[in-house]
Amino acid sequence: MASHVNIINKWFSHLSPTSQQLEERINRSLDRQVKLAVTGLSRSGKTVFITSLVHQLLHGLEGTHLPFFQMVNSGRLRGTKIMPQPDMHIPSFRYDRAIEQLCGEPPTWPAPTSGISEIRLAIRYLSHNLLLKHISPINTLYIDIIDYPGEWLLDLPLLELTYEQWSEQIAATCQTEPRLSLSAAWRSYLNEIDATEPVNEAILRQASMLYTEFLHQCKTPQYGLSLLQPGRFTMPGDLKGAPLLEFSPWFKIPQTGYAENSLLAEMKRRYESYKEHVVRKFYHEHFSSFDRQIVLVDVLRTFNAGYAAFIDMRDAINMVLNSFQYGKSGLLNKLFGLKIDKLLFAATKADHVTPNQLPHLERFLHNMLATSHNNVHFEGVQTETLALSAVKCTQAAYATFQGQKISCIKGVPVDSDKPVALFPGEVPIEVPMPAEWTEGRFNFVDFKPPRLANVHGTGLPHIRLDRALEFLLGDKF
Ligand SMILES: Nc1nc2c(ncn2[C@@H]2O[C@H](COP(=O)(O)OP(=O)(O)O)[C@@H](O)[C@H]2O)c(=O)[nH]1
Ligand SMILES: [Mg+2]
Structure with a gap:
C-alpha cells in the first residue's frame, strides 16, 4: 500500500490537465477530498463564515484559537494552502478581497455576493490513523468549499x-x-x-x-x-x-x-x-456532489422582524431540511443520488447576544427543527445545531441597572462610530405566542467588524467556529 500511494503521488506530478479528473477520483477514493457546501439565505453570513474559516485554517499553526477542532488543537496540522479550484466553470470565492476588507483600516464587512462560488484548500496534517501513519505520515486533504444561495434550495x-x-x-x-x-x-x-x-x-x-x-x-x-x-x-x-x-x-x-x-x-x-x-x-451539476453541508440561519434578524417572519423562516428551514431527507423516500435522493452525510444548521451572528444567551439560541434553533430533524437523523444523515459567530464583534460586559448587575455586550453598532454597551434582550427557548411578539420586544443590533489589522498571528476572533469545523470535518483527518 505504501508504494501504491507513493506511485500515485509521483504520478500526480506529471499529470496532464486532462488527467485532473482522474486525480480527483483517486483523491476521493482515498478519502482525501471533501466538498463542503455552505448555504443560507442572503445576508445570513456565508461570505463572512467562509472567509473566517479559511483564515482560521491558514493560521492554524500559530495559535490556540480552535480548541474544539481536534486536528489543530492536538498539533497535527502541518499547513494550509489555497489551491487552484477544481471546477473551472464555477466563479472563485474571493477570499483575498473579503479578508482585505475585513482587516482593512477601518475594517468593513465584505461586499455582498450573489450566486455560487468555490475555493479549494489543501490541508497537510499528521495522520493519527495507525495504518496510514505507517504508509505516509503526512497526508493532504483537499477541501472544496462551495458558497451558494439558500434561496435556490427553496426551489426543490x-x-x-x-x-x-x-x-x-x-x-x-x-x-x-x-x-x-x-x-x-x-x-x-x-x-x-x-x-x-x-x-x-x-x-x-x-x-x-x-x-x-x-x-x-x-x-x-x-x-x-x-x-x-x-x-x-x-x-x-x-x-x-x-x-x-x-x-x-x-x-x-x-x-x-x-x-x-x-x-x-x-x-x-x-x-x-x-x-x-x-x-x-x-441539483444535478452541483448538489449531488456535496459531501457535507452547513446551513446558516440568521435567527436574530427574524426575531427583529416579528411573528410572521419567524413562521416563514421556520417553514423555509423545514422545507430545506426536507430536501435532505435521505433514504428511499427522499426526493433529492430519488432524483439525484445524494451523498451528504453530515448536515449542520448554525444560528449565525451569535455575538449579537450576551454569552449566557448562547445556549438559548442553540436550543431555539434545535426546537424549530425538532420534527424534521428526527426524520433526517433516522434516515442516516447526521444532523447538528449550533450557534456561532464567524467574526466576533462584541465583548461581554456588565452594567448596573437599578442596583443589579446585568450581563451586556459591548461593540460598535453599524450606524455609529462609538462603542456602546447594551443588553439586546433574551432569546426565548420556545417560540413565543403571536401576542407575545410585541413591538420592539427584540432588537438585536448589527455591529461593525472589530479592528482586525493586527490579528495576523492568529485566526479571527470567533464563537464556536471550531465546533462547526470539528463536526463538519473532524472525522476526515
Ligand atoms: N456581528 C456579526 N455580524 C456578521 C457575522 N457574519 C455576518 N455578519 C453580518 O451579516 C452581513 C452579511 O454577511 P455575508 O457573509 O455577506 O452574508 P451572505 O449574503 O450570506 O454571504 C455582514 O455584512 C455583517 O453585517 C458575524 O459573525 N458577526
Ligand atoms: Mg455572500
Whole structure:
C-alpha cells in the first residue's frame, strides 16, 4: 500500500490537465477530498463564515484559537494552502478581497455576493490513523468549499408541483398579512388581464416584474420573509434578465379552454422550463456532489422582524431540511443520488447576544427543527445545531441597572462610530405566542467588524467556529 500511494503521488506530478479528473477520483477514493457546501439565505453570513474559516485554517499553526477542532488543537496540522479550484466553470470565492476588507483600516464587512462560488484548500496534517501513519505520515486533504444561495434550495419542491398547483399555493399565502398587502399591486394587475388571450411579451414581462418586486419587498428587513419562490427571482445569479425568469403564478386558472399560443400556456411553458433548466440543473451539476453541508440561519434578524417572519423562516428551514431527507423516500435522493452525510444548521451572528444567551439560541434553533430533524437523523444523515459567530464583534460586559448587575455586550453598532454597551434582550427557548411578539420586544443590533489589522498571528476572533469545523470535518483527518 505504501508504494501504491507513493506511485500515485509521483504520478500526480506529471499529470496532464486532462488527467485532473482522474486525480480527483483517486483523491476521493482515498478519502482525501471533501466538498463542503455552505448555504443560507442572503445576508445570513456565508461570505463572512467562509472567509473566517479559511483564515482560521491558514493560521492554524500559530495559535490556540480552535480548541474544539481536534486536528489543530492536538498539533497535527502541518499547513494550509489555497489551491487552484477544481471546477473551472464555477466563479472563485474571493477570499483575498473579503479578508482585505475585513482587516482593512477601518475594517468593513465584505461586499455582498450573489450566486455560487468555490475555493479549494489543501490541508497537510499528521495522520493519527495507525495504518496510514505507517504508509505516509503526512497526508493532504483537499477541501472544496462551495458558497451558494439558500434561496435556490427553496426551489426543490417545485419539481413535484404543476404550474397550477404551485399557483394555488402562492395564492393561498397571499391571503394573509403581510403578503396580502405586499402583493396588492401584482394581484390587481393580474385581475385586469385575460390570460387566455394570445401571448403578449409586454404583459408577460410586467406580470413577472410586479411579482418579482413583491418578492423583493417581502425580503426587506422590515418584513424579513424567507419562503420566496422561485428562488432565482430574487437571487438570479448569472440568469439575470433571461426569459426563463419571466413568468408569474396566476390566479383562477381555467382547467381547459386556453390555446397553445395563449399567455397562460406560455407562462406554464416557462415555469416548466425553469424547473428543467434551472432547478434540475443546479441539483444535478452541483448538489449531488456535496459531501457535507452547513446551513446558516440568521435567527436574530427574524426575531427583529416579528411573528410572521419567524413562521416563514421556520417553514423555509423545514422545507430545506426536507430536501435532505435521505433514504428511499427522499426526493433529492430519488432524483439525484445524494451523498451528504453530515448536515449542520448554525444560528449565525451569535455575538449579537450576551454569552449566557448562547445556549438559548442553540436550543431555539434545535426546537424549530425538532420534527424534521428526527426524520433526517433516522434516515442516516447526521444532523447538528449550533450557534456561532464567524467574526466576533462584541465583548461581554456588565452594567448596573437599578442596583443589579446585568450581563451586556459591548461593540460598535453599524450606524455609529462609538462603542456602546447594551443588553439586546433574551432569546426565548420556545417560540413565543403571536401576542407575545410585541413591538420592539427584540432588537438585536448589527455591529461593525472589530479592528482586525493586527490579528495576523492568529485566526479571527470567533464563537464556536471550531465546533462547526470539528463536526463538519473532524472525522476526515
Ligand atoms: N456581528 C456579526 N455580524 C456578521 C457575522 N457574519 C455576518 N455578519 C453580518 O451579516 C452581513 C452579511 O454577511 P455575508 O457573509 O455577506 O452574508 P451572505 O449574503 O450570506 O454571504 C455582514 O455584512 C455583517 O453585517 C458575524 O459573525 N458577526
Ligand atoms: Mg455572500
